[in-house]
Amino acid sequence: MQIHKVEKLIQIVGIVAIFIFGLFLYFYKLDKVPSGFYIDEALPGYNAYSLLKTGKDEYGKYFPTALRFYGSYNPPLYTYLTIPSIYLFGLNVFAVRVPSVVFGLLSSLVIYILLKQSGMIKNKWVLLTGLFLFIICPWNILYSRVGYEVSLGFLLLSIGVLTFWLGLKKGQWLIISFLMFSLSTYAAYAERFLAPLLILVTLIFFRKEFFGKNLNRYTLIGLLLAFITQIPHLFLMTTPAFFPKSDESIVSLVTSSFQANSIYLGKLVFILNILREFFSHYIAYFSPRNLFFLPDPDLQRSVPELPVFYFWMLIPYLAGIYWLFKNKEKMFVKYLTILFLLFPIPAALTKDPFSTHRALPFLLPTFLLIVFGLDLLLKKLNTKVWFPILTFLIVVSLIFLWRGYFVLLPKERAIYWGSGVDILAAEISKNHDTLFVIDQARTKPLYMQLAFFLKYPPDKFQELRPEILEKYYDNPEFDSHYIFANIETRNVNWEKDIYKEQILVGDELTFGDTQIKEHFLEKTFTIKSPTDEIIFVAYKTNPDKKCASKPNKSIYCK
Amino acid sequence: MSLLILLLIHFTNFWIWGIFSESIFLGLLISVTTLLLFFSLEKSKNIFKILFITSLGLLTLLQIKSTQVISLVNISNDDRRLIDMRLREYPPIYVKTFGKTVWIPAANWLEQRPESIAFYRLSKNFSEIIDPNLYFFANHPRERVGIEEIQKYPYLFFPFFVYGLFVTLEKKRKAEWLLSIIAPLIVITIIGSWNKFGPYSFYPFLTVTMAAGITKVLLKIKTFSISRFPLFIAIGTVPLIYFFILLQRFYANS
Numbered sequence: 028m029q030i031h032k033v034e035k036l037i038q039i040v041g042i043v044a045i046f047i048f049g050l051f052l053y054f055y056k057l058d059k060v061p062s063g064f065y066i067d068e069a070l071p072g073y074n075a076y077s078l079l080k081t082g083k084d085e086y087g088k089y090f091p092t093a094l095r096f097y098g099s100y101n102p103p104l105y106t107y108l109t110i111p112s113i114y115l116f117g118l119n120v121f122a123v124r125v126p127s128v129v130f131g132l133l134s135s136l137v138i139y140i141l142l143k144q145s146g147m148i149k150n151k152w153v154l155l156t157g158l159f160l161f162i163i164c165p166w167n168i169l170y171s172r173v174g175y176e177v178s179l180g181f182l183l184l185s186i187g188v189l190t191f192w193l194g195l196k197k198g199q200w201l202i203i204s205f206l207m208f209s210l211s212t213y214a215a216y217a218e219r220f221l222a223p224l225l226i227l228v229t230l231i232f233f234r235k236e237f238f239g240k241n242l243n244r245y246t247l248i249g250l251l252l253a254f255i256t257q258i259p260h261l262f263l264m265t266t267p268a269f270f271p272k273s274d275e276s277i278v279s280l281v282t283s284s285f286q287a288n289s290i291y292l293g294k295l296v297f298i299l300n301i302l303r304e305f306f307s308h309y310i311a312y313f314s315p316r317n318l319f320f321l322p323d324p325d326l327q328r329s330v331p332e333l334p335v336f337y338f339w340m341l342i343p344y345l346a347g348i349y350w351l352f353k354n355k356e357k358m359f360v361k362y363l364t365i366l367f368l369l370f371p372i373p374a375a376l377t378k379d380p381f382s383t384h385r386a387l388p389f390l391l392p393t394f395l396l397i398v399f400g401l402d403l404l405l406k407k408l409n410t411k412v413w414f415p416i417l418t419f420l421i422v423v424s425l426i427f428l429w430r431g432y433f434v435l436l437p438k439e440r441a442i443y444w445g446s447g448v449d450i451l452a453a454e455i456s457k458n459h460d461t462l463f464v465i466d467q468a469r470t471k472p473l474y475m476q477l478a479f480f481l482k483y484p485p486d487k488f489q490e491l492r493p494e495i496l497e498k499y500y501d502n503p504e505f506d507s508h509y510i511f512a513n514i515e516t517r518n519v520n521w522e523k524d525i526y527k528e529q530i531l532v533g534d535e536l537t538f539g540d541t542q543i544k545e546h547f548l549e550k551t552f553t554i555k556s557p558t559d560e561i562i563f564v565a566y567k568t569n570p571d572k573k574c575a576s577k578p579n580k581s582i583y584c585k
Numbered sequence: 586m587s588l589l590i591l592l593l594i595h596f597t598n599f600w601i602w603g604i605f606s607e608s609i610f611l612g613l614l615i616s617v618t619t620l621l622l623f624f625s626l627e628k629s630k631n632i633f634k635i636l637f638i639t640s641l642g643l644l645t646l647l648q649i650k651s652t653q654v655i656s657l658v659n660i661s662n663d664d665r666r667l668i669d670m671r672l673r674e675y676p677p678i679y680v681k682t683f684g685k686t687v688w689i690p691a692a693n694w695l696e697q698r699p700e701s702i703a704f705y706r707l708s709k710n711f712s713e714i715i716d717p718n719l720y721f722f723a724n725h726p727r728e729r730v731g732i733e734e735i736q737k738y739p740y741l742f743f744p745f746f747v748y749g750l751f752v753t754l755e756k757k758r759k760a761e762w763l764l765s766i767i768a769p770l771i772v773i774t775i776i777g778s779w780n781k782f783g784p785y786s787f788y789p790f791l792t793v794t795m796a797a798g799i800t801k802v803l804l805k806i807k808t809f810s811i812s813r814f815p816l817f818i819a820i821g822t823v824p825l826i827y828f829f830i831l832l833q834r835f836y837a838n839s
């Protein structure tokens with residue numbers, strides 16, 4: 028009895044200690060790493076600010092079901108939950124990232140409870156180890172330290188998975204589970220497809236339990252609740268806002284590279300091509316190369332030299348898969364197998380190879396599998412053997428985490444994270460009498476980051492695009508041309524812009540030496556990345572000199 | 586039946602025909618090694634074991650000879666540029682003890698030391714050969730730069746390969762099978778896979794494992810001993826495929 032109490036105390040102390048470490052790890056330099064502020068963070072940030080101040084988004088829509096942003100129609104929940112943070116900390120990078128950190132840390136607790144409630148862990152130390160490993164897991168750290176909605180989607184889905192499992196024993200949990208699954212569809216894209224698919228498949232597999240005498244009532248209440256909460260989505264489904272990313276599917280990828288020669292054979296080959304494409308993407312999510320050795324190929328969504336799991340986790344991963352096979356008759360294992368096989372499907376339907384952003388839900392079953400594999404391996408080893416080995420591996424993991432995330436990422440990926448926009452905004456603010464034309468030829472739309480850093484009044488911003496409000500959900504086309512404050516965002520027009528007194532801002536390729544000389548452009552400032560690459564360069568036009576230099580004056584000369 | 590299945594897989598994959606078209610000797614050696622691995626697992630005769638080990642040794646030796654070995658520690662000009670850039674990215678790290686400042690050369694250890702460089706390259710080589718996409722999708726969707734990826738096995742064989750792994754792991758007699766994984770794994774991890782035919786010393790292991798998987802599935806179907814769980818998976822897969830096809834159609838039309 029006494030030993031049991033001591034063990035319980037150790038567990039509680041362990042959880043608290045790990046959580047404190049997690050708080051430090053997740054909040055350390057939160058506004059500096061990743062260095063920069065990406066448009067996908069600025070959009071929920073500024074819209075939360077706009078909703079806080081006016082109750083409407085950037086276009087003047089009152090609490091929309093999907094936020095239009097730049098035509099992406101993002102699920103709205105993360106933006107809504109950012110409002111309190113903006114209220115508390117003000118409109119800054121830290122405030123936008125805080126909710127994500129909270130969701131990431133809460134997810135670790137859900138994972139801990141799920142591991143415990145699974146009843147499959149033999150070694151009690153593995154529970155604490157699992158919690159710690161999840162806290163330091165690069166996949167979770169990357170998406171919990173940025174203002175992306177996927178962290179919230181992951182948390183809600185994880186709670187859904189946990190309560191679903193608990194619901195098999197105690198029916199009331201099922202109601203929460205279905206509600207969480209339903210809510211997760213308002214948090215992230217992947218969950219929009221995954222949650223209904225998961226509900227469907229689990230209902231089929233566990234139909235005896237769910238529609239049995241004990242759980243029948245709760246299943247029906249839960250499903251009814253899920254249906255009611257999905258009514259806004261049902262309306263949204265009739266508009267382009269529900270499927271705004273159709274061009275990112277593997278179908279568009281296959282279509283673009285496919286030319287059919289015969290109608291019937293062509294169709295068959297086309298379908299086979301799609302199947303091959305899908306399966307190649309799907310299997311890639313299980314591949315050890317992608318999980319344990321290579322980072323995401325998207326440089327904006329990966330950490331240099333750091334894959335989503337640490338290399339050594341390959342061994343418990345393989346052991347975990349073997350464990351699945353060995354225990355396939357057990358209910359929790361069946362459940363985990365379903366999660367493991369289903370969760371990469373939405374990401375595999377898109378054309379990006381191994382997209383860690385879209386496949387974030389897959390972190391849950393894969394991580395659980397790693398922990399179960401670890402438990403299986405540790406069972407075969409003496410404590411004197413496994414403890415130093417595991418400690419060594421954890422220390423090595425922390426060194427790699429520090430190297431990749433805190434040393435290389437802020438420098439090498441600054442340019443991909445929108446670094447320098449805050450400095451640009453400061454320059455614009457400093458020269459408030461001068462008009463700035465921000466070239467958009469190669470860069471991602473900058474209007475939102477600029478509005479964010481300039482703290483541009485939302486009520487004024489809402490007046491910029493009144494036509495969008497009329498058909499808010501039917502308007503996915505995006506135009507990067509914005510005029511607000513002393514800014515104009517568009518491509519530089521070399522015929523007209525040089526005859527007007529203003530500052531042209533572009534990247535390294537915007538201004539050639541000949542253009543600078545020919546148009547008498549005068550360098551105003553240069554903004555560089557930590558690795559010395561030019562992010563923005565600004566030139567002041569000289570219309571007087573330009574007009575005076577030509578015998579036949581342009582029609583744009585005054 | 587299992588031999589028939591093995592031969593079917595052997596003669597219906599793209600990899601072996603590609604090898605045969607370039608080198609009959611290599612194709613024959615791979616075929617013989619595959620058959621010897623199969624027989625050494627099926628029959629308990631020592632002669633098969635000895636012949637298999639000899640044949641695998643020869644195959645591994647050929648793998649080494651035909652691969653463009655890349656040094657684990659030598660660095661190219663491009664590597665040098667990256668290392669120099671990264672060395673500048675580290676903050677100064679030191680510990681103060683008893684009034685003395687002890688500098689920790691973390692940047693040097695992690696970026697420049699031959700041991701670290703060797704570790705990164707070994708990891709890269711190792712990761713490439715354990716990637717299922719390399720064998721079933723010609724490394725699609727993450728093809729390697731500078732390497733011509735070749736088609737190996739039809740992707741429909743992949744589930745059977747996974748099942749074959751479990752089936753063979755359950756067997757008592759599997760020493761040769763384990764050897765057919767470990768020996769090529771170590772060798773290719775060290776020498777890399779800059780080879781026209783890919784990591785062909787893995788061929789016997791892959792083919793025999795797939796054959797084991799298919800054989801077991803067919804036996805289960807024949808004896809109707811399929812338990813409910815995989816049956817449900819099989820039945821559940823059909824609507825799942827249907828679901829994503831529908832989803833694709835929706836994507837395409839929207």
